[in-house]
Amino acid sequence: MTKRVVTLAHYYTQPEIQQMADKVGDSLELSLYAKEAQADIIVFAGVRFMAETAKILNPEATVILPDAGSTCSLVTQTDVAELTQWRKRYPDHVHVSYINSSAEHKAVSDWIVTSRNVDDIIAHLYAEGKQVIFSPDRNMGGYLNDLYGYDMPLWSAVCEVHDKFNEAALAEAFEAVPGEKYLIAHPESPLPVLKKADYVGSTSGMLNWVKAYQGDAKAVIFVATEDGILYNMGLARPDLDLRQAPIYAGCQCNSCPYMKMNTIEAVKRAQQGEGLVIDYLSPEQMDAARVPIERMLEFSKRYYA
Numbered sequence: 001m002t003k004r005v006v007t008l009a010h011y012y013t014q015p016e017i018q019q020m021a022d023k024v025g026d027s028l029e030l031s032l033y034a035k036e037a038q039a040d041i042i043v044f045a046g047v048r049f050m051a052e053t054a055k056i057l058n059p060e061a062t063v064i065l066p067d068a069g070s071t072c073s074l075v076t077q078t079d080v081a082e083l084t085q086w087r088k089r090y091p092d093h094v095h096v097s098y099i100n101s102s103a104e105h106k107a108v109s110d111w112i113v114t115s116r117n118v119d120d121i122i123a124h125l126y127a128e129g130k131q132v133i134f135s136p137d138r139n140m141g142g143y144l145n146d147l148y149g150y151d152m153p154l155w156s157a158v159c160e161v162h163d164k165f166n167e168a169a170l171a172e173a174f175e176a177v178p179g180e181k182y183l184i185a186h187p188e189s190p191l192p193v194l195k196k197a198d199y200v201g202s203t204s205g206m207l208n209w210v211k212a213y214q215g216d217a218k219a220v221i222f223v224a225t226e227d228g229i230l231y232n233m234g235l236a237r238p239d240l241d242l243r244q245a246p247i248y249a250g251c252q253c254n255s256c257p258y259m260k261m262n263t264i265e266a267v268k269r270a271q272q273g274e275g276l277v278i279d280y281l282s283p284e285q286m287d288a289a290r291v292p293i294e295r296m297l298e299f300s301k302r303y304y305a
């Protein structure tokens with residue numbers, strides 16, 4: 001019998017990869033698609049933590065990451081043994097972890113969040129009188145501490161792509177635009193950049209902001225995130241002047257090397273069953289990691305259904 005293959009792609013992959021996919025989305029949407037996919041094989045054109053999450057949520061499916069090298073700096077900068085020691089310093093706190101984390105990391109967390117629901121979940125925990133520690137993204141955590149006056153202790157890892165967006169280069173780019181200009185940014189960007197943003201949110205959130213934009217048609221909209229989503233934004237609103245935010249003077253280029261490992265050849269091979277099969281997580285590890293992920297999905301259902 002022919003195997004049912006479902007291909008999922010993140011917005012940061014190349015346009016030709018997105019065109020090969022059954023579904024394209026942000027981390028939250030892709031997790032939900034993976035969970036509900038009626039598939040024998042899920043090809044995940046994204047990065048490893050996304051494929052691991054898909055396997056945890058849909059353990060019956062064979063989940064394949066096209067290129068084994070597709071990691072994420074938030075994962076590689078986090079040693080889980082050290083993280084576990086750090087967590088022990090805050091026995092009365094709730095440990096909230098960003099989905100950009102390994103399965104092992106998720107298994108020692110109380111809640112998983114994505115850039116889509118992090119504000120709401122942490123606000124919900126504080127409203128219940130809880131104290132929170134946040135890992136692994138110190139930019140995202142620092143932004144929430146600054147915005148809402150929280151005092152969350154933070155783990156210190158960054159996204160090597162978003163951390164490059166630069167306040168001084170942005171000020172220069174803004175100055176060079178005589179008319180109206182906007183900045184929309186992903187919360188993995190540094191705090192001085194986020195403080196200048198008109199909108200901060202997930203990849204889907206930024207895309208929706210662009211779709212709904214009704215301001216001056218001649219305005220320049222700077223986008224502080226990985227370059228892949230400029231394709232989706234351009235498709236949705238070809239009438240707008242959308243530019244990637246600069247990382248240093250004169251340079252408007254910033255790509256995630258791990259997302260770009262999803263080449264056409266690698267994705268085609270994965271659709272034939274080749275690539276990194278996510279078969280190395282033990283049932284106990286998957287069960288432990290599923291608890292905080294499901295907590296997030298349940299919460300998100302109420303808010304985003």
Ligand code: 13P
Nearest residue numbers: 026027028114115202203
């Ligand atoms: P989103 O969940 O916003 O798509 O973010 C994923 C990611 O890796 C951002 O760098």
Ligand code: SF4
Nearest residue numbers: 047072073159161256
């Ligand atoms: Fe990780 Fe950054 Fe790449 Fe997203 S853009 S997958 S956070 S390295």
